[in-house]
Amino acid sequence: MARPQQRLAANVDGPFYVDRTCIDCGTCWQFDPAHFAPTGSTSHVWSQPEGEGETRAALLAQQACPVAAIGTTRELLAQSQADGFPTLVSSLPPGEVHYCGWASRKSFGASSWLITRRRADGRHDNVLIDSPRWSGALARRIEALGGVSRILLSHRDDVADHGAWAQRFGAERWIHAADAEAAPQAEHRVEGLEPLVLDDDLVVLPVPGHTAGSVAVLFAAQVLFSGDHLWWGVDPPGVVASRRYCWWNWQEQVRSVERLLDLDVRWLLPGHGRWHNFAPGEWRRELEATLARVRQDRGGEP
Ligand code: SF4
Structure with missing residues (x-):
């Protein structure tokens, strides 16, 4: 589970963030390049999602992350859809x-x-x-x-x-x-x-x-x-x-x-x-x- 206190400084302000446990696998920015990007040794949120469709994409990236390094608010996590993938x-x-x-x-x-x-x-x-x-x-x-x-x-x-x-x-x-x-x-x-x-x-x-x-x-x-x-x-x-x-x-x-x-x-x-x-x-x-x-x-x- 991502922790706000481990939030990377490279993230832009807002509800979604990548924390220090990121292993730099690329899953998030390959799937959702509109919000996630590589920094060199980790990934980060470069743009916060706006609207239902973008939020859904960011939540799917959060679900896809192999080490749960992507965090957001409880309210947004509650919108995560179990049937989002495939x-x-x-x-x-x-x-x-x-x-x-x-x-x-x-x-x-x-x-x-x-x-x-x-x-x-x-x-x-x-x-x-x-x-x-x-x-x-x-x-x-x-x-x-x-x-x-x-x-x-x-x-x-x-x-x-x-x-x-x-x-x-x-x-x-x-x-x-x-x-x-x-x-x-x-x-x-x-x-x-x-x-x-x-x-x-x-x-x-x-x-x-x-x-x-x-x-x-x-x-x-x-x-x-x-x-x-x-x-x-x-x-x-x-x-x-x-x-x-x-x-x-x-x-x-x-x-x-x-x-x-x-x-x-x-x-x-x-x-x-x-x-x-x-x-x-x-x-x-x-x-x-x-x-x-x-x-x-x-x-x-x-
Ligand atoms: S999916 Fe998770 S571990 Fe992989 S680059 Fe993104 S934040 Fe890091």
């Missing part, structure tokens, strides 16, 4: 994509995502990408959306509470063999570098580099869940492949980026960093610019 990101012909919120400290606040879709026979066949922290409120909301039949784990760092989610929904889990020690109970292994086609609209793409067993997940040929392989940077804007946060093999990570050039991604939804909506054809131009930067060995940062 929030809709995009509707596509084969289904919908949602952000799960409820980030976990175990995955350093990584984002997790839910694909909701139905099969031809009307049965729900939803997919969880990485794991939010366990929350009964979130589980009830996901159940109302049709539950979870599969959990796809992008890499070893973002498995969080996968066991609790798998048990709650009877879901089967996939993780790459090279990262499988992080989730040895997972029912399925992805092997090698070949794409694994799970369904016509769902493909697992091995992208080793950040870790040996990193994978991305492609949904509907246009939504790329990228784990920590790639994300969107804002200053300056561009796709980021980060050498600084490459834990295993940078050259392999660059080769993994190259293998994604022929996609036409419209949504980049990462574990960490901002997500981004691309115009048709923009993905290849952006990724070529990223590769030009990393080949000059400038660290992979735009």
Whole structure:
């Protein structure tokens, strides 16, 4: 629970604040950049919400924070909605994509995502990408959306509470063999570098580099869940492949980026960093610019 006496000086005056327990995971400013921003080693409230919609967004950021470092008044907290997450990101012909919120400290606040879709026979066949922290409120909301039949784990760092989610929904889990020690109970292994086609609209793409067993997940040929392989940077804007946060093999990570050039991604939804909506054809131009930067060995940062 955030404490007013630990309120950071960087916060602007007003009811919402970040306190000293912030671990600088980025969840709040990725979700609600209109009110939260990074300071360097923590985050802070740079603008207080005004009106119902903005207050709701700030309260959801408070709920998503993995370490409860965001505080506000009791009156505003009482307006927090247990069914706020998952929030809709995009509707596509084969289904919908949602952000799960409820980030976990175990995955350093990584984002997790839910694909909701139905099969031809009307049965729900939803997919969880990485794991939010366990929350009964979130589980009830996901159940109302049709539950979870599969959990796809992008890499070893973002498995969080996968066991609790798998048990709650009877879901089967996939993780790459090279990262499988992080989730040895997972029912399925992805092997090698070949794409694994799970369904016509769902493909697992091995992208080793950040870790040996990193994978991305492609949904509907246009939504790329990228784990920590790639994300969107804002200053300056561009796709980021980060050498600084490459834990295993940078050259392999660059080769993994190259293998994604022929996609036409419209949504980049990462574990960490901002997500981004691309115009048709923009993905290849952006990724070529990223590769030009990393080949000059400038660290992979735009
Ligand atoms: S979500 Fe919480 S821990 Fe993460 S940056 Fe924001 S205040 Fe800090």
